[in-house]
Amino acid sequence: MNNPNEHAIFLMHCSDQQGIVAAVSRFIDENQGNVISLDQHVDSATSRFFMRVSFEIAGFLVPKDQLADYFSTLVAKRYGITFELHFSSRTPRMALFVSKMSHCLYDILYRWQSGEWRVEIPMIISNHENLEKVARQFDIPYHFLPMNKENKAEVQAQQMALIEEYQCDFLVLARYMQIIPPDFIRKFPNRIINIHHSFLPAFVGAKPYHAAHDRGVKIIGATSHYVTEDLDAGPIIEQDVAKVSHKDDVADLIRKGKDLEKIVLSRAIRQHIKHKLIVFENKTVIFD
Amino acid sequence: MNNPNEHAIFLMHCSDQQGIVAAVSRFIDENQGNVISLDQHVDSATSRFFMRVSFEIAGFLVPKDQLADYFSTLVAKRYGITFELHFSSRTPRMALFVSKMSHCLYDILYRWQSGEWRVEIPMIISNHENLEKVARQFDIPYHFLPMNKENKAEVQAQQMALIEEYQCDFLVLARYMQIIPPDFIRKFPNRIINIHHSFLPAFVGAKPYHAAHDRGVKIIGATSHYVTEDLDAGPIIEQDVAKVSHKDDVADLIRKGKDLEKIVLSRAIRQHIKHKLIVFENKTVIFD
Amino acid sequence: MNNPNEHAIFLMHCSDQQGIVAAVSRFIDENQGNVISLDQHVDSATSRFFMRVSFEIAGFLVPKDQLADYFSTLVAKRYGITFELHFSSRTPRMALFVSKMSHCLYDILYRWQSGEWRVEIPMIISNHENLEKVARQFDIPYHFLPMNKENKAEVQAQQMALIEEYQCDFLVLARYMQIIPPDFIRKFPNRIINIHHSFLPAFVGAKPYHAAHDRGVKIIGATSHYVTEDLDAGPIIEQDVAKVSHKDDVADLIRKGKDLEKIVLSRAIRQHIKHKLIVFENKTVIFD
Amino acid sequence: MNNPNEHAIFLMHCSDQQGIVAAVSRFIDENQGNVISLDQHVDSATSRFFMRVSFEIAGFLVPKDQLADYFSTLVAKRYGITFELHFSSRTPRMALFVSKMSHCLYDILYRWQSGEWRVEIPMIISNHENLEKVARQFDIPYHFLPMNKENKAEVQAQQMALIEEYQCDFLVLARYMQIIPPDFIRKFPNRIINIHHSFLPAFVGAKPYHAAHDRGVKIIGATSHYVTEDLDAGPIIEQDVAKVSHKDDVADLIRKGKDLEKIVLSRAIRQHIKHKLIVFENKTVIFD
Known part of the structure; x- marks a missing residue:
C-alpha cells in the first residue's frame, strides 16, 4: 500500500x-x-x-x-x-555553488533551515575560501576548490565526483560567476539553476550593473534561468525588477540588485523543488 | 448545428x-x-x-x-x-454610470472603440452634464439625470427603466460617486462593477486620497470590486498600487491615482466580459 | 513688473x-x-x-x-x-505624430482636454488616415501625409514646414513607427520624445513583443526616451514593466503592453512639459 | 583639525x-x-x-x-x-528585538556581517529561546528574557538596563510581536523601528494575513514604521506590496509576506542609519 x-x-x-x-x-x-x-x-x-x-x-x-x-x-x-x-515523499538534493558573495547563500540557507523548503543541501562548492564560515554556521560541508586555467578540467572532475558522491539531483549557482562546462549541462539538463544580475536579455555577460548604469536605465532586474550551452540564454524561470534613478551609482545598483537576485533565485528554486515547471523549446511553463 | x-x-x-x-x-x-x-x-x-x-x-x-x-x-x-x-457569440451589454471625471470613461470608450473588448455600450447615465461631450464624441446616448434628495427615488426608477430598455447585462460605475440602491444590487448580483480610489480595505468611503495623505502612506492603490450592500466591502476583482512620497501632495495623489483607477477598472471589466470570474462568499476566483 | x-x-x-x-x-x-x-x-x-x-x-x-x-x-x-x-507662463507646444494605433493618442488627448497638462497640441501628423476621426473628436487639425520610398524627402519637408507653421517646441511620437530623419533630430535635440514598446536595451528595433515572446521573458516593459541618431538608444526618460506568463501569447503581450506604453509615454511628456529633466551624456537627470 | x-x-x-x-x-x-x-x-x-x-x-x-x-x-x-x-564617523548602535521568526533576523545580520551597513549590533533580546542559535552563528550576545503577565514590568526593566549597558541608540523590532511600553517609546522617540505585516492602515493589529485572506485582497503588503503609543499608527518609513491570488491560502500569504517584511524592514533601517529621515507630525520626509 x-x-x-x-x-x-x-x-x-x-x-x-x-x-x-x-x-x-x-x-x-x-x-x-x-x-x-x-x-x-x-x-x-x-x-x-x-x-x-x-x-x-x-x-x-x-x-x-x-x-x-x-x-x-x-x-x-x-x-x-x-x-x-x-x-512528494522524495526530497530533492541541491548542490550549491558559490563564489564570494553571501546574499543568495544566506537567503537559501535560511529557507532550508527554517523548513520553508523541503530540500536537502548536502554540500557547498566554491572557488573561494571566504564563504566557508557561512557553511560552518549551518553545518554544511564546504568544498573549497580553487580554479585556474591550468587545473580547470581537474577541478571540474572533482566537482562532478562530489555531486555524484552526495547524490545531488540539481545544481544551484548562487552567484557562482564561473562558466559551467558543457558536460555538466548535458548531465543535468534543466537542472542547473543560475541567477543573472540583469533583466535578460538586456545586459548578457559580465558586469551588467555597470552596463545598466552606462545606459541610464530607470529599472534594473534579475533573472533566474536554467543553464544551457548558450551564455545567459537558457529558459527563464523567474524575473523581477526594481526602480532606480540618476541618484543611484553603480554601487547602489549592485546593492539594490542583490535584494532582487536573492528573492528571484529563491523563487525559482522553489518552483523547481515543487515540480511546478515544464521546459519546452527553451521556455518555461510554470504552474504556480 | x-x-x-x-x-x-x-x-x-x-x-x-x-x-x-x-x-x-x-x-x-x-x-x-x-x-x-x-x-x-x-x-x-x-x-x-x-x-x-x-x-x-x-x-x-x-x-x-x-x-x-x-x-x-x-x-x-x-x-x-x-x-x-x-x-462566446453573445456580446455582453454594459450600462455605464459616470459623474464628473473623464479618465475612466475615456479608457473604457477607447477600448470599446478600438475593438479591444467584445462588449456593447448602449448608453451612459450621469448625474452631471459635463461628460455629455465625451459621449457625443463616441456617438453614445447620454442620459443626464440630475439627482437630489427629493427626486432620488424617481431618478433611480428612470435609471432602471433605461437599463431595461437598453437590455443591459451589467453596470459599470466609472467613478460614479453615488450610492447604488439595494434593489439595483439585488437585481444585478455580482454584476455591478465599481472602482474605489484606494487600496481597500484601507480608506473606505469618501476622500481616500486625503486620508492617505494624512496617514503618510508610501503607496497608494485602487480597487475594483462588485458592489454589495456594504459600502466598499464587495468581492475584490482587481487591485493595483503606485509608489508615492512626501513630495506628493493630495493633488499629486489624485493625479497618480487616476492612472491606477482607469487601468484597474478596465482590467476588472475585461475579466467580467470574458467570464473569467466566480464569486463565492464575498471573494473572487479569477481564472486568468 | x-x-x-x-x-x-x-x-x-x-x-x-x-x-x-x-x-x-x-x-x-x-x-x-x-x-x-x-x-x-x-x-x-x-x-x-x-x-x-x-x-x-x-x-x-x-x-x-x-x-x-x-x-x-x-x-x-x-x-x-x-x-x-x-x-511657467509659457505653455509648451507639442507636435503629435501617430500611425495607426490610438491608445497613446487618446491618453495624451484626454490629459490635454481635462487640463491635467499645461500644453498646447496645435496639430497631429500621421502617415495613415484612420486616426483622423480621433483628431476630429477633439477638434485638432490632422495632417494626413502618406509616405513611401519615393516621396519621403518631400513629406518630411512638409512635416517640418507644419512644425514651424504651428510653432511647435517639441515632438511626441505616439507609436509613430517611422524613422525620424537626422535633420529633425539636430533641429530638436532632446525635444523628440518616443515610446518604444520594450524594456530597453532589450529588444531594440521592430516587433519587440514577438521577440519577447520568443525569448520567454516573464516581464515586459515600455521605454520612453529622447530620439537620437542611434535607433532606440537615446536618453531614457521613463520605463515601466508588467508581469507576464506562459499563458500570454503575442496578442496578450501587445494588449498588456499598450497599457504600459500609454502611461510611460504620458509620464515622460509630463516631465518634459514641467521642465524636470536635464540630459547629459545620453542620460537623464529627473528632478521629480 | x-x-x-x-x-x-x-x-x-x-x-x-x-x-x-x-x-x-x-x-x-x-x-x-x-x-x-x-x-x-x-x-x-x-x-x-x-x-x-x-x-x-x-x-x-x-x-x-x-x-x-x-x-x-x-x-x-x-x-x-x-x-x-x-x-559620519559615529556608528549607530542597534538593539535588536526578536521573537520566534528568523527571516528578518537573518536579513539584518547578513547585511551587518557583509558590511552593507555601517552599524553595530551589540546584542539581541528575545522572549523566546529558539533564535539563540542564530545569534550564536554570528557571535552576538543573546538575552533570552521570557515574559508573562506577572514578570512584565521586571523584564522590561531588564531590557532597558541592557539597552543602556550596551549603549544602544535605537531599537529594531524584527517581528518582535510584543507591545512596547510607553516609557520605552518616550525614551526613544522616532528611534524604535517596527515591521508590521500588512499594508497599513489596512489590517492593524494581530493576524493581518488571516484578515487579508478573509477579505480576498489581490495584493498584500508590509509596512515599516516608527513605534508610537498608538498601535501600528506611527510614522510610516517604508512600504511594499506583492500580488496574490485566490490560489494563495493563508500559509502562502505568510510565506510571500516574509519576503516583503525582511526587505521593507531592512530598507527602513538603512534610511535610519544613514540619517535620511525627518519625522514631523506623524509623517516621514525621506531624502533618498
Whole structure:
C-alpha cells in the first residue's frame, strides 16, 4: 500500500488533441486517486498541450513503483505524451555553488533551515575560501576548490565526483560567476539553476550593473534561468525588477540588485523543488 | 448545428470530491467538444472546488439550447454543482454610470472603440452634464439625470427603466460617486462593477486620497470590486498600487491615482466580459 | 513688473565645485526671489553637478527678460554653468505624430482636454488616415501625409514646414513607427520624445513583443526616451514593466503592453512639459 | 583639525520662509565646507520647510564639537529651525528585538556581517529561546528574557538596563510581536523601528494575513514604521506590496509576506542609519 499523505505529480506535454484531460483525469479517477490540483495550458502558437496534475495516492490501485509504467501504457503512448513523474515523499538534493558573495547563500540557507523548503543541501562548492564560515554556521560541508586555467578540467572532475558522491539531483549557482562546462549541462539538463544580475536579455555577460548604469536605465532586474550551452540564454524561470534613478551609482545598483537576485533565485528554486515547471523549446511553463 | 468558432464557457463550483474533473471532461469529450482551456482550483480552507472550462461547440452533439439542461442532468446534479453557462457569440451589454471625471470613461470608450473588448455600450447615465461631450464624441446616448434628495427615488426608477430598455447585462460605475440602491444590487448580483480610489480595505468611503495623505502612506492603490450592500466591502476583482512620497501632495495623489483607477477598472471589466470570474462568499476566483 | 504667480525655472549643470548652491541661492535670495523647490545632484562617477531650482518672480528685482543675462554674468560664467531658463507662463507646444494605433493618442488627448497638462497640441501628423476621426473628436487639425520610398524627402519637408507653421517646441511620437530623419533630430535635440514598446536595451528595433515572446521573458516593459541618431538608444526618460506568463501569447503581450506604453509615454511628456529633466551624456537627470 | 573624509549631516525643518537655503549654504560655503548632497522639500499643505544637507568637514573652519553651537547661533535661531546634527564617523548602535521568526533576523545580520551597513549590533533580546542559535552563528550576545503577565514590568526593566549597558541608540523590532511600553517609546522617540505585516492602515493589529485572506485582497503588503503609543499608527518609513491570488491560502500569504517584511524592514533601517529621515507630525520626509 502506498504511503498515506503521499502525492504523485505528473508533468506532461504533447501536441494538442481532443480528449487528453478526460483521459488523464479518468485514469486517476478510475484508480481511486484524488486530484489535488490540475493545471493545463495550450500554447496557441505551437498547439502544444501542457499539464501538471497532482493527486493523493494513499488508496491508489496502481502501486507507486508501477505508476509510470501503467500511465505510459494506458495514456501517454496513446497521446504521444512526454512526461515526468515525481513523488512528494522524495526530497530533492541541491548542490550549491558559490563564489564570494553571501546574499543568495544566506537567503537559501535560511529557507532550508527554517523548513520553508523541503530540500536537502548536502554540500557547498566554491572557488573561494571566504564563504566557508557561512557553511560552518549551518553545518554544511564546504568544498573549497580553487580554479585556474591550468587545473580547470581537474577541478571540474572533482566537482562532478562530489555531486555524484552526495547524490545531488540539481545544481544551484548562487552567484557562482564561473562558466559551467558543457558536460555538466548535458548531465543535468534543466537542472542547473543560475541567477543573472540583469533583466535578460538586456545586459548578457559580465558586469551588467555597470552596463545598466552606462545606459541610464530607470529599472534594473534579475533573472533566474536554467543553464544551457548558450551564455545567459537558457529558459527563464523567474524575473523581477526594481526602480532606480540618476541618484543611484553603480554601487547602489549592485546593492539594490542583490535584494532582487536573492528573492528571484529563491523563487525559482522553489518552483523547481515543487515540480511546478515544464521546459519546452527553451521556455518555461510554470504552474504556480 | 452549432455556430462554427463558437465556444461554450462553464463556470462552476461545488464542494470538493473525487472525480469531478473526470466527469466534466468526459461529458465534453464524449460529445465531441474540444477543450480550449480548463482551470480548476480547490480552496483548501473551505474545501470548495471551482472550475472554468471553455470548449468549441461547432460539432458538439448536444444542441446549444439544451446544453445547460444536459449538463445539469448528467453532471451538475450528481456533484451538487452550481454553474453558469456562457456562449462566446453573445456580446455582453454594459450600462455605464459616470459623474464628473473623464479618465475612466475615456479608457473604457477607447477600448470599446478600438475593438479591444467584445462588449456593447448602449448608453451612459450621469448625474452631471459635463461628460455629455465625451459621449457625443463616441456617438453614445447620454442620459443626464440630475439627482437630489427629493427626486432620488424617481431618478433611480428612470435609471432602471433605461437599463431595461437598453437590455443591459451589467453596470459599470466609472467613478460614479453615488450610492447604488439595494434593489439595483439585488437585481444585478455580482454584476455591478465599481472602482474605489484606494487600496481597500484601507480608506473606505469618501476622500481616500486625503486620508492617505494624512496617514503618510508610501503607496497608494485602487480597487475594483462588485458592489454589495456594504459600502466598499464587495468581492475584490482587481487591485493595483503606485509608489508615492512626501513630495506628493493630495493633488499629486489624485493625479497618480487616476492612472491606477482607469487601468484597474478596465482590467476588472475585461475579466467580467470574458467570464473569467466566480464569486463565492464575498471573494473572487479569477481564472486568468 | 513681473507677472504675479509666475515662476522661473533654472535647469543647470557644471563640474562639481565648492559653493555653487550658495551662489545660486544667494542670487535668488538677494534679488527677492522666493525658492519654491531646489533639487541638486552630484554624479559621483563624473563629478558633474546638476540642479533644478524654481522660484517666484513676482517681486524679483531683475526683470524677466534680463534674467538669463544677469544669471549668466553674475553666476553661470563664474562656475562654468550650462543652463536653461523656463517661465511657467509659457505653455509648451507639442507636435503629435501617430500611425495607426490610438491608445497613446487618446491618453495624451484626454490629459490635454481635462487640463491635467499645461500644453498646447496645435496639430497631429500621421502617415495613415484612420486616426483622423480621433483628431476630429477633439477638434485638432490632422495632417494626413502618406509616405513611401519615393516621396519621403518631400513629406518630411512638409512635416517640418507644419512644425514651424504651428510653432511647435517639441515632438511626441505616439507609436509613430517611422524613422525620424537626422535633420529633425539636430533641429530638436532632446525635444523628440518616443515610446518604444520594450524594456530597453532589450529588444531594440521592430516587433519587440514577438521577440519577447520568443525569448520567454516573464516581464515586459515600455521605454520612453529622447530620439537620437542611434535607433532606440537615446536618453531614457521613463520605463515601466508588467508581469507576464506562459499563458500570454503575442496578442496578450501587445494588449498588456499598450497599457504600459500609454502611461510611460504620458509620464515622460509630463516631465518634459514641467521642465524636470536635464540630459547629459545620453542620460537623464529627473528632478521629480 | 577634523577627520579627513568625515561628513556632517544636518537634518532640519522650520516654517517656510525666504532665504533659508541661501543662509544654510552660505554658512557651509563660507566656512570651507564642501556640500556632498543637499535636498530640500516644502510641504505645500503646511508650509513647512525640510532640508537634509551633508558636507565634508576635513577643512571646515568651525571645529566639529562646536558645529552645532555655531549653526544654532548663526542660522537656526534666526529662522526658527529645529535640527539634528550627525557625523559620519559615529556608528549607530542597534538593539535588536526578536521573537520566534528568523527571516528578518537573518536579513539584518547578513547585511551587518557583509558590511552593507555601517552599524553595530551589540546584542539581541528575545522572549523566546529558539533564535539563540542564530545569534550564536554570528557571535552576538543573546538575552533570552521570557515574559508573562506577572514578570512584565521586571523584564522590561531588564531590557532597558541592557539597552543602556550596551549603549544602544535605537531599537529594531524584527517581528518582535510584543507591545512596547510607553516609557520605552518616550525614551526613544522616532528611534524604535517596527515591521508590521500588512499594508497599513489596512489590517492593524494581530493576524493581518488571516484578515487579508478573509477579505480576498489581490495584493498584500508590509509596512515599516516608527513605534508610537498608538498601535501600528506611527510614522510610516517604508512600504511594499506583492500580488496574490485566490490560489494563495493563508500559509502562502505568510510565506510571500516574509519576503516583503525582511526587505521593507531592512530598507527602513538603512534610511535610519544613514540619517535620511525627518519625522514631523506623524509623517516621514525621506531624502533618498
